Amino acid sequence: MESSLFFLLFGLGEGAAYAVLGISIVLTHRASGVVNFAGAAIGMFIAFAFFRMRATGDVILPLIGLPSRLHITDRPTVAAALAVAVAMGVVLGALSYGLVFRPLRHAPALARVVASLGLLLYLIAVANLHFGGDQDVLAPVAPVLPDRDVALLGGAIPIDRFLLAGIVTLVTALLWTVYRFTRFGLATRAAAESEKGAVLTGHSPDRLAAINWMLASVLSGVGLALFANIGRLDPVDTSLLVVPALAAALLGRFESIVITAIGGLAIGVAHTEILNLRTDLTWLPKVDLQEAVPFVVIIAAMALRGQVLPVRGALVDVRFPASPRPVHRLTYAVVLGIGAVVVLFTAGTELRGAVITSVVAVLISLSVVVLTGYVGQISLAPMAFAGVAAFAMVKLGSGAHLPFPLAPIAAALLATGVGVVTGLPAVRVRGMSLAVLTIAAALAIEKLVLGWSWFSGGSAGTRVPELSVAGADLSVSRGTDFQRPVFGVVCIMTVALAAVAVANLRRSPTGLRWLAVRANEKAAAAAGINVSGIKLSAFAVSSFLAGLGGTLLAYKNQALSTDSFQVFSSLSYLALTYLGGIASISGAFVAGALSQEGIVTQLTSGSRQSQYQFAISGVALIVVAIVAPSGITGVVRSAGRRVAAGVKRVRGATPQQDTPA
Numbered sequence: 226m227e228s229s230l231f232f233l234l235f236g237l238g239e240g241a242a243y244a245v246l247g248i249s250i251v252l253t254h255r256a257s258g259v260v261n262f263a264g265a266a267i268g269m270f271i272a273f274a275f276f277r278m279r280a281t282g283d284v285i286l287p288l289i290g291l292p293s294r295l296h297i298t299d300r301p302t303v304a305a306a307l308a309v310a311v312a313m314g315v316v317l318g319a320l321s322y323g324l325v326f327r328p329l330r331h332a333p334a335l336a337r338v339v340a341s342l343g344l345l346l347y348l349i350a351v352a353n354l355h356f357g358g359d360q361d362v363l364a365p366v367a368p369v370l371p372d373r374d375v376a377l378l379g380g381a382i383p384i385d386r387f388l389l390a391g392i393v394t395l396v397t398a399l400l401w402t403v404y405r406f407t408r409f410g411l412a413t414r415a416a417a418e419s420e421k422g423a424v425l426t427g428h429s430p431d432r433l434a435a436i437n438w439m440l441a442s443v444l445s446g447v448g449l450a451l452f453a454n455i456g457r458l459d460p461v462d463t464s465l466l467v468v469p470a471l472a473a474a475l476l477g478r479f480e481s482i483v484i485t486a487i488g489g490l491a492i493g494v495a496h497t498e499i500l501n502l503r504t505d506l507t508w509l510p511k512v513d514l515q516e517a518v519p520f521v522v523i524i525a526a527m528a529l530r531g532q533v534l535p536v537r538g539a540l541v542d543v544r545f546p547a548s549p550r551p552v553h554r555l556t557y558a559v560v561l562g563i564g565a566v567v568v569l570f571t572a573g574t575e576l577r578g579a580v581i582t583s584v585v586a587v588l589i590s591l592s593v594v595v596l597t598g599y600v601g602q603i604s605l606a607p608m609a610f611a612g613v614a615a616f617a618m619v620k621l622g623s624g625a626h627l628p629f630p631l632a633p634i635a636a637a638l639l640a641t642g643v644g645v646v647t648g649l650p651a652v653r654v655r656g657m658s659l660a661v662l663t664i665a666a667a668l669a670i671e672k673l674v675l676g677w678s679w680f681s682g683g684s685a686g687t688r689v690p691e692l693s694v695a696g697a698d699l700s701v702s703r704g705t706d707f708q709r710p711v712f713g714v715v716c717i718m719t720v721a722l723a724a725v726a727v728a729n730l731r732r733s734p735t736g737l738r739w740l741a742v743r744a745n746e747k748a749a750a751a752a753g754i755n756v757s758g759i760k761l762s763a764f765a766v767s768s769f770l771a772g773l774g775g776t777l778l779a780y781k782n783q784a785l786s787t788d789s790f791q792v793f794s795s796l797s798y799l800a801l802t803y804l805g806g807i808a809s810i811s812g813a814f815v816a817g818a819l820s821q822e823g824i825v826t827q828l829t830s831g832s833r834q835s836q837y838q839f840a841i842s843g844v845a846l847i848v849v850a851i852v853a854p855s856g857i858t859g860v861v862r863s864a865g866r867r868v869a870a871g872v873k874r875v876r877g878a879t880p881q882q883d884t885p886a
Contacts, residue, residue, distance in 0.1 A: 233494040234382055238455045240493020241389035244486040245448030246466055247473030248400065249441035254479040255413060256437035259326050259337050260657045262664070263344040264445055265467035267321065269460060270348050271313050271446025272453055273356045279306040287317070287351045289840050303369060310446050318442030322435050328851045333545060334657045338603055339803045340850040342796050345464060347843030349793070352460040354840070369451055385455060390490065392451070396444070397486040404482065413437060461793050468668050468792075469493075471661050472519035475526045492518055516672035520665040527650050527662060545743055546855040548599060548808035549862065551728035558721045561814070565717050569710040577708040579827035581701070581781060584716045587817030589774035590802045591720075591727055591810065596767035597799065598808035599736065601743035602760060603660040606647065606667035607798050610768040611775025612675045612790030614640035618776045619785060620680070622690040629694055637772030643670070644768020645761055652757040667792045675787045689779045701781050716777050723770055724810055730766065731810070739763055797821070797839070800846045806856030815857050 246265050253261045261267075274285050282301040286293045298305060325344055329337050370388050374381035404410030412428040449463065469492050477485035499515040565584065569577055589607055596604050618636035621627045627635060647666045650659070674680060691700040692712065701712040730736050741749040742759050750756050779785050799807075801819050806812025818824045819842070826838055853860050 233498055235386060236494035236497030237390040237490065238383070238386040238452070238493070239496055240490035241386075241393040242448060242452040242456070242466060242489075243469045243473050243492050244393045244489025245396070245452075246445055246470030247477070247485040247489045248397065248482055249445040249448075250467075250470055250474045251477060251479055251482055251485050252400075252437045252441040252444075254474070256416070256434040256441075257322060257326050257330065259329075259341065260471070260479070260661065261321075261441075262338065262341040262467055262471075262660075263321070263348060263464075264441065265449070265470060266345045266348040266352075266464040267314075267317050267442050268445030268449040269458065269463040270352050271310050271317065271442070272449040272458055272463070273352055273460075274313055275306050275310040275446070275450040276453065276458070277356070278309045279303060284309055284313075285355050287348060287355075289351060289354065289837065293355065307447070307450075310450055311443050314443030314446040315439045317446075318439035319435050321442070322438035325847050325851075326438075327431060327434070332850070332854070334660075335545070335597065335601065335603055335803075335807075336850045336854055338657060338660050339800065340847050342800050343843040343846030343850065345796065345843070346800055346846065347840050349460045349464055350837070350839035350843060354837070356460070369453075383455070389451060389455075393486055393490070397482055400482050409433070409436070461791070465668065465792060468665050469519040472522040472526075472665065475523055475661065488522070492522060514673065517669050520669040523662055523665045524650060527653065527658065545601060546598065546806065546808040547859060547862075548731070548740060551731055551810055554725050554728040558725050562717050562721045566710075566714060569713040569717075574708050576824075576827055577710065577713060579822060579824045581708060581713045581716055583817040583820055583823035584713065584720050585774055585777045585781060585817075586798070586801075586820035586823060587813050588720050588723055588777065589771055589798055590805070590813035590816040591723055592767040592770035592774065593799055593802040593816075594807060594810060594813050595727060595730075595739075595770065596763050598802075598812070599731065599739040599743065600760060600763040602648070602763060603657070603663070604648075604764075604767065605660055605664040605792070605795050605799060606670070607767070607771040608775075608790045608792075608795040609667040609670040609675075610640040610644050610771040611778065612787070613643050613670065613775070614772030615775035615779035615785055615790070616675065616680050616687070618779060619687050619689055623688075629692055629699075632690075633773060633776035636776055637769050640772030640775065641765050641769040643674075644764045644771070647768075648761055648764030652760060664792060664795075667795050671787060671790060671792060675790055687785050689783050689785060692780045701783065712780065716781075719773065719777060723773065724813075727766075727770075728810055735759075735762065797842075800842060804842065804846050804849055804856055806858030808855070809858050811858045812856050 246268065249268070250261055250264050253259055253264065270287055277283055277285050278297070279301050282296060282298040282305075284295040284297055286295070297309070321344060325340050326337065329340055370385040373384055375384050375387070404414060413433050416428060416430045416433050449458070449466075470489065473485050473488035473492055476488035477483075495518045496515040499518065502514075565580060568580055572580070589611055592607050592610075593604070596602050614633075614636040617639045618632050621635055622629075622632040625632075647663065650662055691698065692715065693699060699711050699715055701707070701709055703709065731739075738749070738754050738759050741752065741754055742756055746756050749759075775790070778789065782789065797820075798816070801816040802812060805815030805819065820826075821838065849856060855863075
């Protein structure tokens, strides 16, 4: 009993971080109806800037291509660094709302999710560029909080755990008082219910939202700066603390600050208690079981409450990216396939590798098109399903000795089962709620399934069996011959078949039902469509495509590790597919070309510039979400229609001009 209580108290510090981030998410949702997936990333950058200021006296701005370093003082202090962190939080909060989310106030949930992911990608890339190789300098020069231990329950607990919990309790009480009794708090709550009502009472919803965004950014930044006392800052891992924070916010229904804070603390202590159980119960699998806590909490909240995200009256999802009916399917498949094959057999090794990378990326992007573009189910877990299939294929190939193509197909079917199980909650939830669920599921699959040493080989990874058919070697490399064209042909044929199949599904009654469910679930149900079955069918097709993509990625890399299937990769695929055109097959091909180490990267700057590419992609994603939700291919189609209409008008006017009076 004492041991359990000891570990529960030890987890207060971790829970305090989740609580602060969860509160910041509640504030931004109250103010603007946005579930800010970039909330922890904003705090991460501010925390990095805090420690850089404390160590060197430099202020680092989240900019690329412009001067981003300002030297302020040669003798930095904690107070000066804290002032910089607060100021940066104010500026980042105001800019995030004013430039990104204010223009999307009346946009559908998908556009707002994508915009927050664009901001997330940008901040992670900028943090890697400015701080990625400088972790030692960023370690606290002196602990912000006291670092001595307190003797308790037969052990020693760092006092900063209690201080962090106390700070969170004080902040929660203060915010509850402000939003309950002050004019500003009451106006914010009123605007959350009805923006028109707030305007009629003399309040500006935009000003209220901007102030709340600034407050949320300051909270997350200062909170993570204090949390760095007990945990290591990392651009990606720290940004993904948003997952347990989202779970805490869900417990509070994105409304209650008090319940969110309690939920965050509870998730933190549950993490440490599960670590304690792993030590005592040796029969438990050697995986990070504690990473399942946010997923379990989210599943429980959604099962008990259904659509847990409250809907603001002024923010109604009415628009979706256009989904054109595919035409000339076989013609495009043959022409593009032949063109890619020609490049494979004529280009150098690096360009061949880029083509193969892009082709595999097209297959995974097609899975996003089916689920999110055609059915409107926002899934942030395609690479989790790809990872399940990749490692399963290795087990089936090397263990059960299944040959190609049976091993990849069987592995993709296993991923399909995982995808359908993950999609079961989609029967009751959609939009942002489903996005929250799937990002938690992706993290749980990454840590529990892909992190299981028996399944994935552990930290050492695992070798992939060579690809061969009837004794013919079709692997990506042989001896000194790398990126072999014959392997690229296998990838091209697989993607061509998948693209044609998706095009046929889009044109079929199933595809029409997908679009009907996307447009209006109630109307689709009234028309006799089985909405639950249609959603699960889309999850099945999407996860099967992602699984096939994962198997091709395994054959391409020849060695597998969990690093290839992180949550960050799933977010990147959704971002690039939206950028290309998330509701069209051509958008998947554009996303493949834009993928990291793909064709565009190789032809422009090479893989050295991947972080710049992520940053630029993040900005482009925000711009596209605001001004062109149909993506690059949608813009091209619209321009083509305008040109065709202009030509038709000119041709129609010419005979009349030639007719005698």
